[in-house]
Amino acid sequence: MTETTKNPRRDFLKRIALTGGGLMLGFKWDSAFAEMPRVFDAADPAIVPAFNSYLSIASDGTVQIFSPNPELGQNIMTSFAQIVAEELDADWTKVKVSQAPLDTDKFQRQLTGGSGAIPHSYMRLRKAGASARYLLLNAAAKQWNVTPDTCTAENGEIIHKPSGKKLPYGELATAASDITLPDDVPLKDRKDFKLIGKPIRNLKNKDIITGKPMYGLDFYREGMVYAMVQRPPAFGTKIKSIDAAAAKASPGIIDVVQFQENVAVIGQSTWQVMKAKKLLNVSYETSGTLESSADHDAIFTDLMENGKVQVQRKDGDVEAAFAKAAKRIKSEYQCPFLPHSPLEPMNFFAHVQDGKAELVGPTQTPQSARQAVSKLLNIPQENITVDITRLGGGFGRRLKYDYVLEAAELSQLIKKPVKVIWSREDDMTGGSYRPAVRYRFEAALDASGNMTAFTLRGVGMNAGNCTRPGNFPVGSVENLLIESIDQKSEITTGAWRAPITNFLAFAEQTFLDEVAEAAGKDPVQFRLELLERAKTNPVGKLGYEPDRMEEVIREVAERSGWGKKPGVSQGFSVYFSHASYVAQVCEVEKKDGQPVVKKVYAVSDCGQVINSSGASQMVKGGIVDGMGHAMYGKLSFDAGRPEQNNFNNYRLIRMKEIPDVDVFFLDNGKEPTGLGEPALPPTGGAVANAIYKATGQRLRQQPFADHPLFAEG
């Protein structure tokens, strides 16, 4: 069922009585407008399937909320519950949250990616909570035969103020089903928030810290078999021949089957399958180009001069401006491919039988996964269910559904319920990487040090448009040209936390640091001057709000004591992504001749903060992630084969390497924007700029650890 009309008043929210009492509010997520609900009077259980069983209040007072978006550590389950409970004035100790299965009839945007869940859902969730509160309060007033305005809601109870009478929500829930909802239910003023913006602990903490099964890898079904898949070891190769005799003869092995370019070993336990997979003797032949990292470097160099350019933005006349320039600054930056490395390797359960499919596991995009399985197996989507387990990290990797297809196809082939498990090596060498990209920036300065022209040309491997043509410094420079070149590669790529900006921000913020230096200006002051232009007389259309960017810059300069700490090497960076603004100042010290990142100050504007504990950790984690990958992350290739395959040769940041992080939110009450990604992009630039201050060395290539600065002494 799909909403075809955009009528904002249409059936936004409906509610029915639960069998056995209580109140259930159905909530339509596929409405384009977060408008107030209109009442649907019939308490008819038949309507339930058409509406989202989104919020229910049981007779014992338990408030149950279903969270449609996959949870991978962004704390969405707790945040969603907080928003509803805030407007509902619920007793937080009675709020429970569960992961909803895939349901495209009920939910819209049931995915985790793009830092978009909170912006999408914020007003919808508040209105659902407020509507439930209205129903409960009016049910109490009716029961007491008093006017609703003499009643108030607090901590899971309706209170009649004059008499002091109280009724808990559970006792009112059934009666609340008979109350008619008006067209408009008022929402709270943010000054009255008791939950939103507060440091509420993750509702799943207890399950996590006691080891409850909740991840895809933990899912078990009686009768299921285990499978591991050998994929081509190098990009650009295919199967030539298979000798599976030894693997098949290995204990516990049920079968070895080929599908696509894969060989699956199926057995009775994970370890038996792991062992048998090593006994497979598959030879491969070349089917495409066998690319090496050195080839990529040469391709970048060639394409930067001769590639087919896509103009992404053009303002003014850069050539004329460069011809008149007093100074020209030009630099190139490069980043390698990166695997996502979520700690839970890819896995999925599938049971295909009788023209139906049951899928269970960790996915950021259950809907795309189901569509793809439907297409592959020729099973209608309505015959496929997808249950979403908690994700042991995602970082964009689980936006791909290759591993879901593997499980589904295998289950159909072997006619058994099967769990496909990837090893770490499979995970790291299995593709869908952050693309390798090279950027070239050039800037023109006039005699007074004003930036009169700015160009960016990006070349990426399967990166699509590797630029962001609406972002700063766009709007602040009279003459500007942004171009991209996409090079097809055998090496598969995909979204990696803060796609493109995870590296573009580093390159751009490091380059602006170089330009500021050439202009003889303080890097912070230099940006503020540019923003002044973007604010007062913008060049073309902007994708960001210059005044919000200015505010985070001023705040981080203040908090970090920018420029006022003699002897401390500070680096500055600011970036806008996923509709949020994050400015950072990094401090670096030298120890035994090597730069050490000691501290990062971060000031964020993501509008209204939902959960200050989760939000603070999201920024810290983003900075740790951004710094870790800028410092150490590298996946290189030799003849199509990834040269790193596990954490012994692919380095992730560890506890001893993290800097202190000072987190501050402007928390200005504006509509909430994304936070899962925005703190990551600015970090690489802040770190590189601080290292420059400390050492005089510009880091233009990631990983930084490859720079001679970090050579073992």
Place this chain on the structure above:
Amino acid sequence: MAVFQIMVNGAKQKVEVSEDTPLLWVLRDHLNLPGTKFGCGIGQCGACTVHVNGNPVRSCSYPIASVKDRPVTTIEGLSENGDHPLQLAWDEVDVPQCGYCQAGQIMTAAALLKRNPHPTQDEVENALNANICRCGSYHRIREAVLEASKK
């Protein structure tokens, strides 16, 4: 295949597996104790950390045949009601993000506190540096261990 009798979380267990089967997969596949996680399979990430005879071991690389009569403790058996000081501190400090590495982090920290009840920050970092948290919750892991050590 051989029959092994091991003691896990205070209970006697009997499994029939090959002697090179890592303890991790015995726990997960055979004893229905999936709280111990598979992360890398080569002892590099620490997600699979359990205690054998009170010492932290990487169960992904610890064959069942080596367990013998030494008692095994997993995250499920760290405390009766999830109220080990570290578990309480983990909740109080609100450590978990995706949560996948946390059982291994807690088990590593529990072994540390057993032999060194009041570690310095450096000692905490030394003990936990071999445990990867891909979400980057290191600040809070460190804070929670130090918090728990005060109790």
